[in-house]
Amino acid sequence: MSDSAVADSTAPEPVPELEASHLSLHLGRSRGGLQVLDDLSLKVRTGRRIGLVGESGSGKSTLLRVLAGLQRPDSGQVRFRGRSILGRRPGQLADLRADVALVLQDPRSSLDPRMSVARTITEPLRSPVLSGAAGSREQVRQRLVQVMTEVGLDPATAGRFPHEFSGGQRQRIAIARALVTRPDVLLADEPVSALDVSVRAQVLNLLTELVSARNLTMVFVSHDLTVVRHLCDEVAVMQHGAIVESGDLARVYADPQHRVTRELLAAVPRIRT
Numbered sequence: 001m002s003d004s005a006v007a008d009s010t011a012p013e014p015v016p017e018l019e020a021s022h023l024s025l026h027l028g029r030s031r032g033g034l035q036v037l038d039d040l041s042l043k044v045r046t047g048r049r050i051g052l053v054g055e056s057g058s059g060k061s062t063l064l065r066v067l068a069g070l071q072r073p074d075s076g077q078v079r080f081r082g083r084s085i086l087g088r089r090p091g092q093l094a095d096l097r098a099d100v101a102l103v104l105q106d107p108r109s110s111l112d113p114r115m116s117v118a119r120t121i122t123e124p125l126r127s128p129v130l131s132g133a134a135g136s137r138e139q140v141r142q143r144l145v146q147v148m149t150e151v152g153l154d155p156a157t158a159g160r161f162p163h164e165f166s167g168g169q170r171q172r173i174a175i176a177r178a179l180v181t182r183p184d185v186l187l188a189d190e191p192v193s194a195l196d197v198s199v200r201a202q203v204l205n206l207l208t209e210l211v212s213a214r215n216l217t218m219v220f221v222s223h224d225l226t227v228v229r230h231l232c233d234e235v236a237v238m239q240h241g242a243i244v245e246s247g248d249l250a251r252v253y254a255d256p257q258h259r260v261t262r263e264l265l266a267a268v269p270r271i272r273t
């Protein structure tokens, strides 16, 4: 064996973009309550796209909120680029807020109906946590036009309100808002599940293009394993707040080890690996 091979095998692994270690979260009263996250660990490596799948109620949305710093676990650790995010004050979360974006399932509930599209999309730039990120009025306007164009919205409609848009367009508004700070990581929680079937493919294609053009690291929650195969290169399967199987997507799809994974794959008869 050459010296370089020895050096490679002992080289430290690069620090993951996001890392959850031994997360536990119990909600409700201790007896009647529910273990929503159960000693869950997950590494989100730079440039990787992880499909997070599992039956309804398995804790997928909760995990994304914890990774985004929006919900605290009872125990465990979340590190962004190697630094713990738990225990930081809101003012110390600027890097996470700017670089990790969250897109939720239903744009109806995630968009404020009283806010124009322009305000909705540029609001993250005004956040006090990101003080100084906004730049001049002209810079903000340029960023708005750029990001609206990028997600396929006409910048001339920036003065309108969310209800004047279709479901698919509203999700484009939510995506533009998520991307306006130029994040490196996208956390997407079933981003097309609430949309009409007819527009799902368009929004998925948009996400595919954005992820590739911006070289985003992504965690993509979905119950559609065909979509996950299209968008992701790793898969993590959740059950009862724990990850029961994870790894390279091609490997997991070709040779699922856990019963839950096999059932999820069997539920999509058209999948061929």
Ligand SMILES: Nc1ncnc2c1ncn2[C@@H]1O[C@H](COP(=O)(O)OP(=O)(O)O)[C@@H](O)[C@H]1O
Residues within 6 Å of the ligand: 027, 028, 034, 036, 054, 055, 056, 057, 058, 059, 060, 061, 062, 063
């Ligand atoms: N605020 C809450 N209070 C009590 N239970 C909750 C709360 N949020 C989520 N849950 C429960 O936690 C479990 C996991 O929920 P969730 O993370 O939304 O799962 P998933 O996204 O996989 O469907 C579910 O049983 C849900 O009912």
Ligand SMILES: [Mg+2]
Residues within 6 Å of the ligand: 060, 061, 062, 189
């Ligand atoms: Mg969910």
